[in-house]
Amino acid sequence: MTAQDGQDELEAQFAQWRHYVQRRRELRRPDTEELEDHLRGSVDELVAAGLRPDEAFLVAVKRMGSLDELSREFAREHSERLWKQLVLTGETDNPAADSRSRRDLTAMVVCAVGAAASVKVPELFGMSLQDDAAFYGPNAGLLALPWLAAFLAWRRRATRAVIGVLFALFALGAVAANAYPLAEDSQSVVLTSIHLPIALWLVVGLAYVADDLRSSRRRMDFIRFTGEWFVYYVLIALGGGVLTAFTFQTFEAIGISPEGFVSQWLVPCGAAAATVVAGWLVEAKQSVVENIAPVLTRLFTPLFTAALLAFLVAYAWTRAGIDVEREALILFDLLLVVVLGLLLYSMSARDPLAPPGLFDKLQFALVLSALAIDVLVLVEITGRITEYGTTPNKAAALGENVVLLANLAWSAWLVLGFVRGHKPFAALERWQTNYLPVYAVWAWIVVLVFPPVFNYL
Numbered sequence: 001m002t003a004q005d006g007q008d009e010l011e012a013q014f015a016q017w018r019h020y021v022q023r024r025r026e027l028r029r030p031d032t033e034e035l036e037d038h039l040r041g042s043v044d045e046l047v048a049a050g051l052r053p054d055e056a057f058l059v060a061v062k063r064m065g066s067l068d069e070l071s072r073e074f075a076r077e078h079s080e081r082l083w084k085q086l087v088l089t090g091e092t093d094n095p096a097a098d099s100r101s102r103r104d105l106t107a108m109v110v111c112a113v114g115a116a117a118s119v120k121v122p123e124l125f126g127m128s129l130q131d132d133a134a135f136y137g138p139n140a141g142l143l144a145l146p147w148l149a150a151f152l153a154w155r156r157r158a159t160r161a162v163i164g165v166l167f168a169l170f171a172l173g174a175v176a177a178n179a180y181p182l183a184e185d186s187q188s189v190v191l192t193s194i195h196l197p198i199a200l201w202l203v204v205g206l207a208y209v210a211d212d213l214r215s216s217r218r219r220m221d222f223i224r225f226t227g228e229w230f231v232y233y234v235l236i237a238l239g240g241g242v243l244t245a246f247t248f249q250t251f252e253a254i255g256i257s258p259e260g261f262v263s264q265w266l267v268p269c270g271a272a273a274a275t276v277v278a279g280w281l282v283e284a285k286q287s288v289v290e291n292i293a294p295v296l297t298r299l300f301t302p303l304f305t306a307a308l309l310a311f312l313v314a315y316a317w318t319r320a321g322i323d324v325e326r327e328a329l330i331l332f333d334l335l336l337v338v339v340l341g342l343l344l345y346s347m348s349a350r351d352p353l354a355p356p357g358l359f360d361k362l363q364f365a366l367v368l369s370a371l372a373i374d375v376l377v378l379v380e381i382t383g384r385i386t387e388y389g390t391t392p393n394k395a396a397a398l399g400e401n402v403v404l405l406a407n408l409a410w411s412a413w414l415v416l417g418f419v420r421g422h423k424p425f426a427a428l429e430r431w432q433t434n435y436l437p438v439y440a441v442w443a444w445i446v447v448l449v450f451p452p453v454f455n456y457l
Contacts (some may be wrong), residue, residue, distance in 0.1 A: 166207055202439065223432070361419055
């Protein structure tokens with residue numbers, strides 16, 4: 001290779017690096033130029049020291065550190081930009097980034113309107129929110145989540161094969177929600193209403209990782225996306241509650257009752273559209289501000305650990321049995337899921353190369369206490385099934401707690417190994433991302449198999 005060829009290859013690497021950096025909305029053109037000058041100076045020094053240009057480029061980029069950290073450093077230094085970039089389209093010096101932002105906004109609006117319209121489509125066939133709860137309960141996820149998946153698939157430029165799989169899975173969900181003749185008071189209606197959105201959310205996850213299906217890093221990104229999406233959705237819901245209250249009060253002040261509009265249009269259509277809007281906010285703003293979910297995790301992990309340990313102490317002191325009625329089972333399962341969520345988001349907030357510390361030991365106590373509670377719930381459920389027979393609720397709770405037990409047990413083992421210095425932190429991350437399909441499989445089993453097995457109870 002001649003010197004000219006080496007220089008051409010080096011310039012091509014700089015062009016590729018520049019194209020990637022320009023996608024960071026925090027960095028303006030002068031910032032990018034400053035970074036490039038710094039990078040070129042480092043490359044020149046390394047070439048002068050005897051490295052080949054391509055080797056010098058890789059070493060220099062590595063020395064610069066994480067681009068995310070650099071972009072956040074620039075954003076903090078120029079904090080006035082954050083407020084400008086938190087508006088709908090943002091303002092940058094990069095025409096390509098601005099164009100992509102506008103396209104994302106347009107796609108979000110189209111999908112959000114589609115989700116809102118989907119809520120009203122059943123009314124064309126004589127359905128109503130007030131009189132057909134047995135239809136809207138199981139189908140709630142099918143009215144909004146396909147539009148979120150469509151937005152993510154468009155943003156990830158999903159292949160036709162992936163789009164076909166997404167369509168087939170949502171169609172399967174529609175069959176599961178509507179093929180069985182379930183009565184309104186059927187336990188299977190409640191189970192389908194709870195488990196089908198879980199199954200469909202993991203279909204949304206397939207759309208999220210469409211650009212790199214085999215990457216465990218992308219699966220972990222989806223876990224982070226889930227937490228951020230939940231936080232944004234709650235914030236939108238709180239804002240919607242304020243809007244609803246103002247709507248009631250202002251219209252009633254002039255003698256007009258907006259109750260019908262609010263209950264039939266504003267709340268259901270807004271809830272469906274917010275599903276897409278929250279996803280767009282996570283995608284659009286994750287490079288501008290620090291993620292929220294990991295920050296909240298650092299706050300709530302000690303609190304949940306104390307609460308779980310207090311429950312175990314109270315259980316041992318009183319020897320009272322655990323109520324295994326449906327509401328209690330849902331509560332305990334949600335508690336265990338929250339524990340796993342705290343574990344996952346604390347993982348995303350820490351440096352994987354950092355040595356174990358006090359917070360990691362606190363996490364081990366949290367997972368271990370959750371594991372103990374899961375065992376107690378399983379013992380109670382198994383005893384009730386042995387004594388009184390099974391029901392759809394108890395069978396679903398039994399399976400869910402077994403699924404959670406396997407995850408919590410192995411997670412506790414991995415956290416213990418990490419705290420003791422015997423296992424790398426990456427092993428825990430790989431385990432959690434690889435375990436995701438297990439939740440999807442169980443959710444699909446509940447919605448597809450339970451109704452005919454339990455004779456539509």
